[in-house]
Amino acid sequence: MFDVHEMEINFGPQHPSTHGVLRVLLRVDGERIIDAKPIIGYLHRGTEKLFEHMAYPQCVPHTDRMDYVASATNNLGFVEAVEKILGVTKLIPRRAQILRVILSELQRISSHLLWLATHAIDIGAMTPFFYCFREREQILDFFEMYCGARLTLNCMRIGGMPEDVPHGWLDDIEAFCGKFDAAVDEYESLLTTNRIWKRRTVGIGVLSPEEAIEWGITGPPLRGSGVEWDLRRAQPYEIYPELEFDIPVGRNGDTYDRYLVRMAEMRQSNRILKQCIPLIKQTPVGDLKAKISKVIRPPEGEVYHSIEAPKGELGYYIVSDGKTQNAYRCHVRPPSFVNLQALPALARGHLVSDLVALIGTIDIVLGEVDR
């Protein structure tokens, strides 16, 4: 019989597989995790404080910096929340709405590709990284062609979109969509039936649906646990009601199911994109901005609006005092922050090497956790 040798070790903040500056204080017995305590805040930049001191349109670039690998959806959530408090949601031109959906779905694919690349490399599979970045690079090129930026897009405006699509852009996306399903097949051929991959992911970090809701988990981790809930379907925004797509769900709620859910989501996003291209070609060119006042001064009130970001429910809670052009208070409900909270519950009893898989499977971005 051996004595229990408990040890406290720091995992991060400077560790490549923490996906940023996450620090986890681990209590371990050998390789087994007894308890984990995430310590966050290393990337805190006071975004919510900045929001209070800026006019609403000036806030949009700051939303890019929260989830910096999915800035289009961050923009979308913010502009929609402001449009809701202004009461102009119905006035957004159709072409702008379709363009928003195209950018969001491209962003979802690109975010999931980054997740897959880093998640696989954390677990030890090197090859998917190169495959994923091959397609991600093309998507970033599309962003660059549209707005000039690749990561921090600042690509949406309150009341519409800043500019029309460049010449030939839609055809390029169409060509990309035609090839993308085959690319997902290629990633899956590397991992889905891979014996090592399954040994590392099946049964790791099982989350029951009740527990997932109790922890407030949203996005692919919630759907991986078998809850068929997606804000694009539950509370649709923009043109999602008229688009056909499925909500993939998992069965066991483990790391492998969350992997399968995200892979299926990429295919569904591609399906949405394929439907959007003909739709946007039917709309008149240049009809991109609603006729709303340039000075944005919402009435006194409070509003909560959320969208389905690649990582889960991204919500904005805005309080307006009705007098000024900036938000009295703008609170962000980031999916990564809430999902990360369940990490100790997932990690208890697993090995230290599984912690890497678990951080990957929650898909956090520390810019969003710390804001």
Place this chain on the structure above:
Amino acid sequence: MSEIPPPAKTADDIKRDPLVAAAVSRVGDAIVDAKEFVGEITLFADRDRIVEVCRAFKDDGFVYLVDLAGVDYSKFPNHTGLRFSVAYTLYSFQKNARVRLRVWTDETTPIPSVTSVWKTANWHERETWDMLGIVFSGHPNLERILMWDGFNGHPLRKDFPIRGIDTGARIYPEVFPEGGGPKAGSTGKPANDVNVYKGEWKKYGTWPLAQIGGGAKAPAPAAKPAPKPVAAAAPPAAVEEDADV
């Protein structure tokens, strides 16, 4: 649009809304007021009975605590009453709808923690305490989450300056001496013997290009107006402050 706007709903009307009626009837007078704005229902609850109210809503199907956000109303126009408000956004999967509960408090009076109702409230309440200094009683681990331990202040309070406060923390005191550190709004004069950081940030823009590398020639200074002939004993032209850097 000649539509006659519907009459404003009273608090009692909103409480009878089918979305919340069942839950409200269970807690009775713990809901003190109600508001509706852009289709979102906000119920104001009695602070001391918030746990009971939340549990009633959870039993009625609002099983998912979406968000918990504090607001400092001290600079809100025409606001009278307590300083802080905390908003709980709840979601029901069956009804596919959200409802917002709100309570009022001040700097010292604690709000009962709802961590016993939802596990997810833990970090939300920690963040609200960290950012606004709202105290939650019965919280298992109410410590700072975004700011570091030992930070003195609550950044999202309205009286906290946006440029930050001097916390006394000095990371590299020999490089960034007292008063010369790179903090926004600093007016202190930098020490002369420090050549890593001199004065304000904008002065970096005046470095001669040749110094930075590449052998590029420094741009010629802008043509000065011809000196006036009467200035016989003119003092030597003031040397650019950073010319020697």
